[in-house]
Amino acid sequence: MTMLELERVVKHYHAGGEPVRAVDGVSLGVEAGEMVALHGPSGSGKTTLLLLIAALLAPEEGSIRFDGRELSRMSENEACDYLHRDVGFVYQNPQLMPRVSALENASMKLLVGGLGTRAAKARTLPWLRRVGLEQTLERTPEQLSGGERQRVAIARALAGEPRLILADEPTGNLDSARGGEIVELLASVAHEHDAAVLLVTHDLEAASIADRRFTLRDGRLTECPLAAETKSQSVPHPHSVTARG
Numbered sequence: 001m002t003m004l005e006l007e008r009v010v011k012h013y014h015a016g017g018e019p020v021r022a023v024d025g026v027s028l029g030v031e032a033g034e035m036v037a038l039h040g041p042s043g044s045g046k047t048t049l050l051l052l053i054a055a056l057l058a059p060e061e062g063s064i065r066f067d068g069r070e071l072s073r074m075s076e077n078e079a080c081d082y083l084h085r086d087v088g089f090v091y092q093n094p095q096l097m098p099r100v101s102a103l104e105n106a107s108m109k110l111l112v113g114g115l116g117t118r119a120a121k122a123r124t125l126p127w128l129r130r131v132g133l134e135q136t137l138e139r140t141p142e143q144l145s146g147g148e149r150q151r152v153a154i155a156r157a158l159a160g161e162p163r164l165i166l167a168d169e170p171t172g173n174l175d176s177a178r179g180g181e182i183v184e185l186l187a188s189v190a191h192e193h194d195a196a197v198l199l200v201t202h203d204l205e206a207a208s209i210a211d212r213r214f215t216l217r218d219g220r221l222t223e224c225p226l227a228a229e230t231k232s233q234s235v236p237h238p239h240s241v242t243a244r245g
């Protein structure tokens with residue numbers, strides 16, 4: 001079964017005058033084990049689409065199903081469980097808890113989910129290593145750079161091993177080498193852990209690592225042709241990828 005299925009999804013915003021059709025009839029299926037990249041200009045509806053998939057917004061029209069379950073039919077509790085357990089969301093402007101260590105920040109979802117401190121930290125540590133933050137576990141957000149804070153947020157999203165990862169421009173604050181490592185990490189999470197990854201990015205090079213690519217423009221989605229030879233070179237071999245340094 002396709003893990004995530006969107007059918008003719010429409011979302012309007014009504015901010016004063018004319019309604020904005022932020023997402024305008026998007027249909028898309030994402031399978032377990034693949035990374036799909038979405039790129040498009042600012043204002044094209046990328047963030048709105050991720051918020052709809054996370055059930056943080058409700059569409060006016062169309063259907064969004066996760067494992068065959070229609071999101072709009074979930075109770076508030078079910079939607080909350082879905083977001084908490086099944087989804088790992090890397091927000092465009094991730095917020096960390098001030099004055100709390102990187103390790104505790106990255107463990108936060110597991111702690112809130114009821115896991116004990118020791119177990120939560122033990123599960124989080126390998127993810128902080130994979131984003132290259134093993135040297136800065138005890139630093140607080142105030143002591144970290146913007147890129148390091150972003151990597152803490154990525155580790156926090158991945159630590160619960162969610163089945164669906166929604167990453168909204170996760171490499172926005174990173175230099176291109178570090179950004180490339182993060183995108184490869186997300187691809188390896190899809191390929192090794194059988195997660196579905198939806199990666200929103202401005203960066204065409206990052207998008208080229210994905211298994212499939214789409215462009216969003218004025219809320220409408222089109223699939224980009226796949227350059228098979230580029231793809232086979234850039235998809236990392238499962239198990240071979242770890243973030244360096």
Ligand SMILES: Nc1ncnc2c1ncn2[C@@H]1O[C@H](COP(=O)(O)OP(=O)(O)O)[C@@H](O)[C@H]1O
Binds near residue numbers: 040
């Ligand atoms: N809360 C909101 N209220 C009104 N309009 C919004 C809101 N959020 C986004 N928009 C509008 O919806 C469109 C899509 O925005 P967004 O999903 O943030 O695009 P992107 O992430 O691709 O930059 C834009 O025209 C934006 O101005």
Ligand SMILES: [Mg+2]
Binds near residue numbers: 046092
């Ligand atoms: Mg956005």
